[in-house]
Amino acid sequence: MKQQISIFDTTLRDGTQSEGISLSAEDKIKIARKLDALGVHYIEGGNPGSNSKDIEFFNRVKTLQLNAKITAFGSTRRKNSSVEQDTSLLRIVESGVPAATLVGKAWDFHVHTALQTTLEENLAMIGESIAFLKRHDMEAIYDAEHFFDGYKHNPEYALAALRSAQDAGADWIVLCDTNGGTLPGEIHDIVGAVRRELSAPIGIHTHNDCELAVANTLAAVGAGATQVQGTINGYGERCGNANLCSILPNLQIKMNYPCVTDDQLAQLTNTARYVSEIANVHMPTGQPFVGNAAFAHKGGIHVSAIMKDAKTYEHIVPELVGNKQRILVSELAGQSNIISKAQQLGLDINANNDKTRSIMNKIKELEHQGYQFEGADASLELLLREAFGETKSIFKLESFKMLVERNADQLVSEAIVKINVDGQTVYTAAEGNGPVNALDNALRKALVQFYPGIMDIHLSDYKVRVIDENDATAAKVRVLIESTDFDNTWSTVGVSSNIIEASWEALVDSIRYALLHIAKVEQTAEGQRRQLGLINH
Numbered sequence: 001m002k003q004q005i006s007i008f009d010t011t012l013r014d015g016t017q018s019e020g021i022s023l024s025a026e027d028k029i030k031i032a033r034k035l036d037a038l039g040v041h042y043i044e045g046g047n048p049g050s051n052s053k054d055i056e057f058f059n060r061v062k063t064l065q066l067n068a069k070i071t072a073f074g075s076t077r078r079k080n081s082s083v084e085q086d087t088s089l090l091r092i093v094e095s096g097v098p099a100a101t102l103v104g105k106a107w108d109f110h111v112h113t114a115l116q117t118t119l120e121e122n123l124a125m126i127g128e129s130i131a132f133l134k135r136h137d138m139e140a141i142y143d144a145e146h147f148f149d150g151y152k153h154n155p156e157y158a159l160a161a162l163r164s165a166q167d168a169g170a171d172w173i174v175l176c177d178t179n180g181g182t183l184p185g186e187i188h189d190i191v192g193a194v195r196r197e198l199s200a201p202i203g204i205h206t207h208n209d210c211e212l213a214v215a216n217t218l219a220a221v222g223a224g225a226t227q228v229q230g231t232i233n234g235y236g237e238r239c240g241n242a243n244l245c246s247i248l249p250n251l252q253i254k255m256n257y258p259c260v261t262d263d264q265l266a267q268l269t270n271t272a273r274y275v276s277e278i279a280n281v282h283m284p285t286g287q288p289f290v291g292n293a294a295f296a297h298k299g300g301i302h303v304s305a306i307m308k309d310a311k312t313y314e315h316i317v318p319e320l321v322g323n324k325q326r327i328l329v330s331e332l333a334g335q336s337n338i339i340s341k342a343q344q345l346g347l348d349i350n351a352n353n354d355k356t357r358s359i360m361n362k363i364k365e366l367e368h369q370g371y372q373f374e375g376a377d378a379s380l381e382l383l384l385r386e387a388f389g390e391t392k393s394i395f396k397l398e399s400f401k402m403l404v405e406r407n408a409d410q411l412v413s414e415a416i417v418k419i420n421v422d423g424q425t426v427y428t429a430a431e432g433n434g435p436v437n438a439l440d441n442a443l444r445k446a447l448v449q450f451y452p453g454i455m456d457i458h459l460s461d462y463k464v465r466v467i468d469e470n471d472a473t474a475a476k477v478r479v480l481i482e483s484t485d486f487d488n489t490w491s492t493v494g495v496s497s498n499i500i501e502a503s504w505e506a507l508v509d510s511i512r513y514a515l516l517h518i519a520k521v522e523q524t525a526e527g528q529r530r531q532l533g534l535i536n537h
């Protein structure tokens, strides 16, 4: 069994140094709970010497029963001053946390240029600050800033900085690739050299400026580092920090270093998506391990093989990290994609028959016209069910009309819809905050008397994409609509050279899909009532 790796999460500190991310104290509390459930060993909550929001977080987090150790962040004392009067250090002690990380210079160039002090004074700043934490019975973590650059320019001084922290009682010495410019081979060699010089346990903190933060972290662990610092989704200063969502599964599944329990590792995808929601940062679909497309198969040849054995195109079992396999259907699909998707829907479909081929050809033809089904699961399901005669007509459109009026105060959109349901003509009008919203309101108003469940549905996202940019305003547009009924979310697509027409098409698909599922739920409930003898006929 390999050595246990201590996971140090700095999403709430370095993560918030990411451009565009700002977390309230409440956001930080929510994320801290989630990180704790993931099983990280340290949660760096912020910098109590920096702002009152972080002080509020430290006050509130103390009342939670978390297993992870909460740590506060700060720097070594200011030059030519005393630790007892250093506000940053005093705030850390006042925050009442059991552990603190102090960043201190390890590169002589930085001492001269950024701190503008002497090399000796910097060593004293490091030693005295760590000793101050130890006098207050705190676990002391020294983040040796720019350690690798410092070591390459002046190894004696870089090591002297580490020794100063170690001699003062630092519990961890963390080597930082602050500028993110070091390569994995260099990291491996330098961590190995440090281990031969020091007795304190070593940690690693890398940045992603060369897109090597994860590789560099793994190289450091391979050379003997036992603490790994990083953030969820790799958020962090400039290009980001080392991404724990890739580091954790690589260490635990590929390199056999125990980090968290298997059940906790299975929380990884959910944690990544939760943090991205709270941080309000869109997650790249292709993000390794936890992205929506991490185990999504599109090419027909791939799908054909994974239906035989998922190992053919999956490097791990997705469920190990809480993700799942997805089959995409597009113009790159072969019949295996269609069969797999249809089987998931419970449709009776086989290879090499006319129906499968005709569905495949229809999808390819529609994608050629500009439709895209991989992002519109509900439209695809309707298309497949239609081929199996499982859909029925809900209404017939007689006409719709749009009015957009600019008055003195605002722009008002109004839609007038005339539809026919079971031979009955219904005529409604509704306003909205835009033409599509007005159209949606008018259509639902017309249908509600026949299908009351429709009022629980609303649009949650709306995207428009110009398909053939060369045709400028005459180009076709593809509209993708996401709808929700609070329990479920589904996406539909429409294509036209007119944006209202394309939106209408996606809107109608959304409502057809919702009603199909409402009908299915009602059928199941009726079946159950019948089985229980609550209905006689």
Ligand SMILES: CC(=O)SCCNC(=O)CCNC(=O)[C@H](O)C(C)(C)COP(=O)(O)OP(=O)(O)OC[C@H]1O[C@@H](n2cnc3c(N)ncnc32)[C@H](O)[C@@H]1OP(=O)(O)O
Binding pocket: 017, 047, 049, 050, 051, 075, 076, 077, 078, 079, 103, 104, 105, 114, 115, 116, 125, 145, 178, 237
């Ligand atoms: C590598 C990292 O990511 S380190 C973490 C970086 N994170 C942050 O900076 C976010 C939080 N920071 C802050 O809120 C503020 O910068 C504070 C409260 C820490 C300091 O604010 P200010 O006192 O206004 O100083 P300012 O930010 O302008 O400059 C930093 C000062 O710290 C000094 N300093 C920098 N690193 C260190 C260090 N390791 N030890 C001691 N002093 C340091 C600098 O020399 C500079 O001092 P100077 O003003 O005498 O030149």
Ligand SMILES: CC(=O)C(=O)O
Binding pocket: 014, 103, 143, 144, 145, 146, 176, 177, 178, 179, 205, 207
């Ligand atoms: C401490 C830190 O964030 C760094 O050196 O990058």
